[in-house]
Amino acid sequence: MINAAYIHIPFCEHICHYCDFNKVFLKGQPVDEYLDYLDKEIELTLVDAPYTKFKTIFIGGGTPTALNVQQLEKLLSTINKYMPFAEDVEYTFEANPGDLSAEKLSLLRAGGVNRISFGVQTFNDELLKRIGRVHRAKDVFQSIEAAKNAGFENISIDLIYSLPGQTLADFKETLATSFTLDIQHYSGYSLIIEPKTVFYNLMRKGKLPTPGEDAEAAMYETLMDEMEKQGFEQYEISNFAKPGFESKHNLTYWDNEWYYGFGAGAHGYVNGYRRSNYGPLKKYMDPLKEGKLPIIEEQKPTKAEQMEEEMFLGLRKIKGVSISRFEEKFSANPMQYFGEEIQTHIEKQLLQLDGDAIKLTRKGYLLGNEVFQSFIK
Numbered sequence: 512m513i514n515a516a517y518i519h520i521p522f523c524e525h526i527c528h529y530c531d532f533n534k535v536f537l538k539g540q541p542v543d544e545y546l547d548y549l550d551k552e553i554e555l556t557l558v559d560a561p562y563t564k565f566k567t568i569f570i571g572g573g574t575p576t577a578l579n580v581q582q583l584e585k586l587l588s589t590i591n592k593y594m595p596f597a598e599d600v601e602y603t604f605e606a607n608p609g610d611l612s613a614e615k616l617s618l619l620r621a622g623g624v625n626r627i628s629f630g631v632q633t634f635n636d637e638l639l640k641r642i643g644r645v646h647r648a649k650d651v652f653q654s655i656e657a658a659k660n661a662g663f664e665n666i667s668i669d670l671i672y673s674l675p676g677q678t679l680a681d682f683k684e685t686l687a688t689s690f691t692l693d694i695q696h697y698s699g700y701s702l703i704i705e706p707k708t709v710f711y712n713l714m715r716k717g718k719l720p721t722p723g724e725d726a727e728a729a730m731y732e733t734l735m736d737e738m739e740k741q742g743f744e745q746y747e748i749s750n751f752a753k754p755g756f757e758s759k760h761n762l763t764y765w766d767n768e769w770y771y772g773f774g775a776g777a778h779g780y781v782n783g784y785r786r787s788n789y790g791p792l793k794k795y796m797d798p799l800k801e802g803k804l805p806i807i808e809e810q811k812p813t814k815a816e817q818m819e820e821e822m823f824l825g826l827r828k829i830k831g832v833s834i835s836r837f838e839e840k841f842s843a844n845p846m847q848y849f850g851e852e853i854q855t856h857i858e859k860q861l862l863q864l865d866g867d868a869i870k871l872t873r874k875g876y877l878l879g880n881e882v883f884q885s886f887i888k
């Protein structure tokens with residue numbers, strides 16, 4: 512039974528210089544039509560599904576909060592129509608600071624949303640401008656205050672470090688400001704320069720002054736140290752939470768469990784099959800017009816692939832991969848199956864054994880990608 516769902520809203524009011532997620536500039540887009548087809552996709556998918564109460568629902572983007580009040584109402588009513596919630600559901604909406612009026616916030620609350628994840632990135636207004644964001648630090652304070660006033664008690668922000676021109680001192684200031692917010696969860700990502708973004712083109716022309724590897728590592732160390740000092744537990748390479756506020760939805764991914772993915776470009780892991788939807792709006796909507804699901808490809812990972820996934824997803828979690836759970840799932844001992852890879856990384860002090868767990872060392876957090884890749888045979 513699948514009890515997690517991701518829903519993608521691919522519209523943004525502006526396009527940030529670093530972002531390569533599936534999104535289009537909002538103006539002139541068939542947003543209402545998109546929401547109709549999203550309704551159709553969810554209906555088609557869930558009509559034959561065994562009765563499920565959803566434990567996690569995550570509305571991401573793009574920018575879900577770029578929808579207007581009527582469109583938000585429509586989206587929430589689709590979800591309410593087809594997706595019964597478990598009592599302890601974690602229902603997240605991603606939001607851009609400055610986007611949420613009191614009216615939109617109370618609609619979300621009334622619709623059952625109980626977690627908001629704001630894309631803050633940095634509190635330095637100069638840097639915000641440089642990375643192509645339109646919000647400013649003051650919008651973050653206002654939005655979080657408004658979300659609290661509307662009754663939200665589980666609020667997260669995303670930060671990006673290693674931004675062009677950012678110094679360690681600057682990042683420390685962003686962190687210090689973040690801790691004045693009294694919220695429950697933080698994600699801290701290091702900037703990835705993705706192909707086809709403004710930043711990628713600047714980089715190729717030698718015009719992107721990124722801080723460099725040493726500064727990036729120093730910022731990450733600072734992030735981890737400061738989070739710990741403030742009582743936020745690191746539970747994944749980039750994620751920190753007050754006890755009990757770890758993101759259950761994102762843990763579904765790292766625990767290698769099944770989930771639905773609805774909307775343009777969304778991916779899902781449904782009944783053993785990894786699937787992804789068409790990204791471009793027209794390609795997503797066309798099959799639905801004929802009553803068909805907009806799936807580009809569906810692939811069932813072999814047992815060997817599932818074991819690899821269990822490792823490279825699970826090792827992202829600070830508590831690591833449970834040996835006994837692995838054995839239960841695959842009737843194989845990971846210490847034997849991946850003996851060589853694990854041994855090599857223990858020798859390099861990137862992995863460690865801790866009771867029933869295989870997990871990264873602190874040095875391993877910095878070099879996670881090197882470790883994960885070695886598990887893909």
Ligand SMILES: C[S@@+](CC[C@H](N)C(=O)[O-])C[C@H]1O[C@@H](n2cnc3c(N)ncnc32)[C@H](O)[C@@H]1O
Nearest residue numbers: 529530532572573574605630669700701702703
């Ligand atoms: C895809 S956005 C969607 C939510 C919302 N539109 C926003 O901008 O916050 C989710 C998060 O991904 C992170 N992100 C996007 N592009 C990134 C990149 N190139 N490097 C690191 N983090 C990135 C940002 O922190 C962002 O908040």
Ligand SMILES: C[S@@+](CC[C@H](N)C(=O)[O-])C[C@H]1O[C@@H](n2cnc3c(N)ncnc32)[C@H](O)[C@@H]1O
Nearest residue numbers: 517532571572628667669698758772776777778
């Ligand atoms: C970068 S993460 C940020 C999560 C946030 N830090 C939190 O704690 O809630 C969220 C982004 O990942 C992407 N994403 C997550 N699940 C997805 C899925 N199943 N299919 C496609 N994109 C997905 C979306 O672009 C979404 O905006």
Ligand code: SF4
Nearest residue numbers: 523526527530572573
């Ligand atoms: S970071 Fe968020 S707001 Fe910016 S372009 Fe990407 S999805 Fe849109």
